Amino acid sequence: MVEDRPFLNFLAHAVLILGVVVVAFPVYLALIASTHTAQAFSSGVIPLLPGAEMANNYMTMLGTGMSSSGAPPLGGMMLNSLIMALIISLGKIVISITSAFAIVYFRFPFRNLAFWAIFVTLMLPVEVRIVPTFKVVADLGMLNSYAGLSVPLIASATATFLFRQVFLTIPDEMLEAARIDGAGPMKFFRDILIPLSRTNIAALFVILFIYGWNQYLWPLLITTDDRFYTVVAGIKRMAEVADAVPQWNFVMAAVMLAMLPPVLVVIFMQRLFVKGLTETEK
Amino acid sequence: MATITLENVGKTYPGGAAAVQGINIAIQDGEFLVLVGPSGCGKSTLLRMVAGLETITEGTVRIGDRVVNQVEPADRDIAMVFQNYALYPHMSVRQNLAYGLKNRGTPAAEITRRVDEAADILEIRPYLDRKPRALSGGQRQRVAMGRAIVREPAAFLFDEPLSNLDAKLRVTMRGEIRLLQRRLGTTSIYVTHDQMEAMTLADRLVVLNGGRIEQIGAPLEVYRRPASAFVAAFIGSPAMNLLNATLDNGRLRIGSASLPADVAGSGAVTLGIRPEDLRRTAGRADALHMSVDYVEELGATRLVHGRLEGQKLVCTLSADSTLGDMLALEADAGALHLFDAGTGARIN
Numbered sequence: 001m002v003e004d005r006p007f008l009n010f011l012a013h014a015v016l017i018l019g020v021v022v023v024a025f026p027v028y029l030a031l032i033a034s035t036h037t038a039q040a041f042s043s044g045v046i047p048l049l050p051g052a053e054m055a056n057n058y059m060t061m062l063g064t065g066m067s068s069s070g071a072p073p074l075g076g077m078m079l080n081s082l083i084m085a086l087i088i089s090l091g092k093i094v095i096s097i098t099s100a101f102a103i104v105y106f107r108f109p110f111r112n113l114a115f116w117a118i119f120v121t122l123m124l125p126v127e128v129r130i131v132p133t134f135k136v137v138a139d140l141g142m143l144n145s146y147a148g149l150s151v152p153l154i155a156s157a158t159a160t161f162l163f164r165q166v167f168l169t170i171p172d173e174m175l176e177a178a179r180i181d182g183a184g185p186m187k188f189f190r191d192i193l194i195p196l197s198r199t200n201i202a203a204l205f206v207i208l209f210i211y212g213w214n215q216y217l218w219p220l221l222i223t224t225d226d227r228f229y230t231v232v233a234g235i236k237r238m239a240e241v242a243d244a245v246p247q248w249n250f251v252m253a254a255v256m257l258a259m260l261p262p263v264l265v266v267i268f269m270q271r272l273f274v275k276g277l278t279e280t281e282k
Numbered sequence: 283m284a285t286i287t288l289e290n291v292g293k294t295y296p297g298g299a300a301a302v303q304g305i306n307i308a309i310q311d312g313e314f315l316v317l318v319g320p321s322g323c324g325k326s327t328l329l330r331m332v333a334g335l336e337t338i339t340e341g342t343v344r345i346g347d348r349v350v351n352q353v354e355p356a357d358r359d360i361a362m363v364f365q366n367y368a369l370y371p372h373m374s375v376r377q378n379l380a381y382g383l384k385n386r387g388t389p390a391a392e393i394t395r396r397v398d399e400a401a402d403i404l405e406i407r408p409y410l411d412r413k414p415r416a417l418s419g420g421q422r423q424r425v426a427m428g429r430a431i432v433r434e435p436a437a438f439l440f441d442e443p444l445s446n447l448d449a450k451l452r453v454t455m456r457g458e459i460r461l462l463q464r465r466l467g468t469t470s471i472y473v474t475h476d477q478m479e480a481m482t483l484a485d486r487l488v489v490l491n492g493g494r495i496e497q498i499g500a501p502l503e504v505y506r507r508p509a510s511a512f513v514a515a516f517i518g519s520p521a522m523n524l525l526n527a528t529l530d531n532g533r534l535r536i537g538s539a540s541l542p543a544d545v546a547g548s549g550a551v552t553l554g555i556r557p558e559d560l561r562r563t564a565g566r567a568d569a570l571h572m573s574v575d576y577v578e579e580l581g582a583t584r585l586v587h588g589r590l591e592g593q594k595l596v597c598t599l600s601a602d603s604t605l606g607d608m609l610a611l612e613a614d615a616g617a618l619h620l621f622d623a624g625t626g627a628r629i630n
Contacts, residue, residue, distance in 0.1 A: 173368035176335050181382035181429075182356035191381070195372040 033252035041248040057253040077231040085212035087150035100163035122157040144225040202272035284346040284436035292340035302493040318480035319490035361430035362439040369414040400431040440472040511626035527553040537591030554619035560597035569610040
């Protein structure tokens with residue numbers, strides 16, 4: 001805003017602070033809960049200040065897990081989540097950048113049909129096609145495997161569309177100059193297109209990593225072996241205990257740990273991420 | 283070094299629209315040929331056909347003795363300079379220059395030698411390690427030319443390389459391109475819509491209109507004897523006056539005014555007179571009387587806009603002349619260009 005009026009400044013900040021509080025307070029509560037004993041949260045008064053059990057809670061979750069609810073130690077689950085998120089995000093990027101390359105730079109029969117077929121899949125998220133997808137994955141013997149966790153989620157219309165838009169902003173002369181410079185299609189792809197989409201790839205990686213990490217329904221459905229449990233689906237198993245009070249201190253410690261990797265990815269890739277979303281110069 | 287020969291070259295798009303047709307040009311070794319015409323006349327299409335970026339639907343294009351119709355752009359031994367430079371933004375200037383050579387498997391030492399040599403010629407050595415975005419328009423233009431030079435190609439193709447520069451820089455770069463081409467002696471084809479650029483650069487001009495050649499010739503020849511009314515109006519600045527006139531047994535009539543003509547026959551014609559060929563006269567009986575509308579001062583000269591028998595007329599006069607509401611003008615018989623009123627073809 002150009003005006004400098006104290007009241008408007010105050011109002012703007014009040015709205016922003018309120019927004020931050022609304023979003024951050026539950027996270028804060030989770031953090032507090034993870035530092036108390038199991039009893040503190042079921043006693044009726046929710047504590048708002050940190051307790052003394054922090055080290056104990058986190059060490060328990062990382063080391064032994066919650067045997068009472070059948071959850072393995074968090075370390076293994078987080079590793080599974082990491083592997084799944086990485087396969088999904090890298091797989092999506094590789095597949096979508098190559099298909100966008102084909103759609104933008106090659107003339108072949110039914111090119112538009114191919115593009116629209118990819119586009120239409122946007123309307124069919126995993127949740128909608130979950131039963132047939134499960135059937136296919138089960139028939140292929142991919143239940144309880146990293147491939148089963150990630151492959152069905154790899155095809156991505158959104159990323160293909162995004163790369164298509166990026167490629168369309170690259171002037172045709174760039175391709176022509178490369179052709180005159182003796183670069184074939186794959187060389188052009190490797191030497192020109194990929195470096196030029198670097199920031200977009202980074203931005204997409206951040207979004208897709210979080211998407212992959214946060215997968216809940218699909219891992220819950222196809223993993224029955226605790227060696228392949230992922231952390232987000234695992235939290236659900238911890239909170240759902242029969243004939244006992246949920247141990248919120250442990251659950252919240254798991255939540256905080258599960259939040260850590262996506263936060264780290266965002267923090268470390270923030271610069272590239274913002275550049276990828278805003279940079280226009282090609 | 284090579285000749286480039288276009289024989290009956292044409293391009294028809296799948297929809298049936300013809301971009302260029304029946305083009306015959308023989309470009310000599312080391313010649314600087316300029317293709318000029320208004321936008322949409324097919325000049326860029328023609329250049330891109332020589333480059334191999336557009337398919338050729340009719341005729342043959344030869345570079346040297348080789349027919350290149352089906353040859354990939356990279357194998358045609360040409361280099362092209364684009365209007366928006368098309369530098370690779372993520373590579374340094376040095377990498378930009380070296381990229382084409384690297385793709386051809388030129389040895390590293392040879393690449394370094396050629397890049398340094400081109401950088402010296404174009405005086406871009408201080409910028410070799412910068413990215414294109416850190417360069418000004420003129421510097422980018424030099425890098426784009428450098429990318430062409432390092433290849434040591436048989437021909438340079440320029441596609442309106444100066445139109446993204448400001449007016450002053452354009453004049454400077456124009457001179458540099460001419461000098462460079464002379465020095466290297468490389469056959470060049472240059473596309474522009476700017477007739478001034480065309481006149482100053484060309485060994486020979488090709489004026490295109492509607493996908494066909496209107497005239498081929500040396501700049502002065504085209505200026506002095508335009509082959510059609512289109513060329514007459516396109517080449518020269520300010521543009522040639524074109525007046526509706528009637529040829530009547532050795533006299534040209536423009537309304538009630540008349541001039542002697544050295545052409546026999548009669549009928550409607552288009553009379554062309556360059557503004558700079560008109561001069562003031564006193565007491566001549568058959569002077570052309572022009573009413574003055576407004577004057578543009580150019581410093582050394584002034585452009586007087588007005589009407590002759592209701593038709594628009596411009597003349598260039600020296601800046602110290604005093605003007606009234608009416609001017610009496612005359613022109614030499616040799617400065618009158620007569621064109622067929624229907625086809626626009628030259629008559630005299």
